[in-house]
Amino acid sequence: MLSLRPKLLPLLAVLALAACAPAPAAPPEPPSPTGTASATPFPPTWATAQPSATPSPTALPTLAATLPPPPAFSTRLHAGVQPVAYISDHCEYLAQRWDPRGALPGSVVAPIMFHSILPGNTAPTDPSAINEVMFEQLVRQAQRLGYETITVPQLLDFIESNAKIPPRSMILILDDRRPGTAEDHFLPVLEENGWMATLAWIAHPDSAQRSGRLPGEKLWDWIVRLHDTGYFDVQSHGLRHIYLNSSIPIDEVREEIADSIPPLVEHFGYAPVAYIWPGGNYTRAGLEVAREAGFELGFTVYSRGPIQFNWIPQGEEERSYGEPLLLLPRFWDTAAVFNLEQTAQIGDAAQQFARENHAAEAAWYRQHCGGELPPLEDIFKE
Numbered sequence: 001m002l003s004l005r006p007k008l009l010p011l012l013a014v015l016a017l018a019a020c021a022p023a024p025a026a027p028p029e030p031p032s033p034t035g036t037a038s039a040t041p042f043p044p045t046w047a048t049a050q051p052s053a054t055p056s057p058t059a060l061p062t063l064a065a066t067l068p069p070p071p072a073f074s075t076r077l078h079a080g081v082q083p084v085a086y087i088s089d090h091c092e093y094l095a096q097r098w099d100p101r102g103a104l105p106g107s108v109v110a111p112i113m114f115h116s117i118l119p120g121n122t123a124p125t126d127p128s129a130i131n132e133v134m135f136e137q138l139v140r141q142a143q144r145l146g147y148e149t150i151t152v153p154q155l156l157d158f159i160e161s162n163a164k165i166p167p168r169s170m171i172l173i174l175d176d177r178r179p180g181t182a183e184d185h186f187l188p189v190l191e192e193n194g195w196m197a198t199l200a201w202i203a204h205p206d207s208a209q210r211s212g213r214l215p216g217e218k219l220w221d222w223i224v225r226l227h228d229t230g231y232f233d234v235q236s237h238g239l240r241h242i243y244l245n246s247s248i249p250i251d252e253v254r255e256e257i258a259d260s261i262p263p264l265v266e267h268f269g270y271a272p273v274a275y276i277w278p279g280g281n282y283t284r285a286g287l288e289v290a291r292e293a294g295f296e297l298g299f300t301v302y303s304r305g306p307i308q309f310n311w312i313p314q315g316e317e318e319r320s321y322g323e324p325l326l327l328l329p330r331f332w333d334t335a336a337v338f339n340l341e342q343t344a345q346i347g348d349a350a351q352q353f354a355r356e357n358h359a360a361e362a363a364w365y366r367q368h369c370g371g372e373l374p375p376l377e378d379i380f381k382e
């Protein structure tokens with residue numbers, strides 16, 4: 001990389017000069033169909049910097065009219081938590097936001113993390129555990145508020161292109177290896193409601209597996225049997241459930257993240273697209289490896305708020321990595337009754353905001369993107 005420097009610096013200097021030079025000093029260039037000077041030694045990607053050296057009268061009004069887009073929805077989140085936008089092309093974002101085939105503006109996703117579900121009303125000693133009574137309250141709350149579940153692939157489509165999801169969506173993620181919890185507590189609820197759950201599964205293909213539940217059944221057979229019900233989506237929770245930190249050698253990081261994929265493909269027939277960071281621990285190297293391995297989403301254990309299209313609530317800690325999709329928040333099951341209510345309210349407020357802001361967004365779109373957004377009545381059909 002260093003060897004590039006001597007070449008790169010003069011190029012940059014030339015570009016800077018060209019951009020700063022007053023118009024009369026620049027030699028007039030013959031018009032070309034592409035709008036770039038054919039004699040320029042610069043590679044095509046640099047050529048877009050050229051026209052500024054020869055300003056034309058028509059370019060001026062466009063520049064003058066470039067106004068910042070209307071503000072995005074904001075709401076009260078925990079101190080230090082802010083929504084992060086991840087789509088850089090605002091025209092593309094607005095077109096997808098207002099696509100009548102897509103999710104309604106104000107659609108919200110509550111991702112909820114689960115671990116143990118203790119019998120009856122047993123008081124949990126582990127801060128991540130709940131009991132059956134709490135689980136039932138959570139389910140009733142979700143039903144009362146009209147939530148439906150989505151899977152990781154559905155969440156990815158929604159995040160990427162505002163694909164249609166129920167306006168109040170939740171993604172139920174059961175961590176680690178808990179086929180008993182999946183079968184005894186989740187499956188009946190999923191069947192009753194037509195819901196789905198996501199298993200954050202530790203992918204190591206153990207040579208000495210513990211037993212399953214049916215005669216002769218091993219652990220992997222058990223989870224495959226549950227997967228075959230069609231009510232579970234399986235994603236990666238690492239190969240060995242290693243809590244990443246910066247002192248773990250890169251080869252080990254690679255093995256932990258990338259090598260978790262083949263066993264899941266082998267047993268379930270598809271590659272995971274989400275990595276659920278074991279212990280919620282991630283590192284810079286881990287993020288790079290996850291990207292390289294093909295993971296498109298990642299979940300932390302930070303409870304930050306609901307996910308919306310182009311709107312990921314993150315704390316300062318996650319924001320500093322600049323990878324919002326690999327560091328998604330999750331609510332804790334222990335507080336989910338409250339979080340579902342809060343998410344519904346945020347969704348309602350976001351929808352109200354969208355209705356009120358539609359005219360401003362349509363005006364900006366008309367001026368900067370050269371088209372018309374669909375009218376409000378095509379979006380909210382009542």
Ligand SMILES: [Zn+2]
Nearest residue numbers: 175176278279
């Ligand atoms: Zn775990």
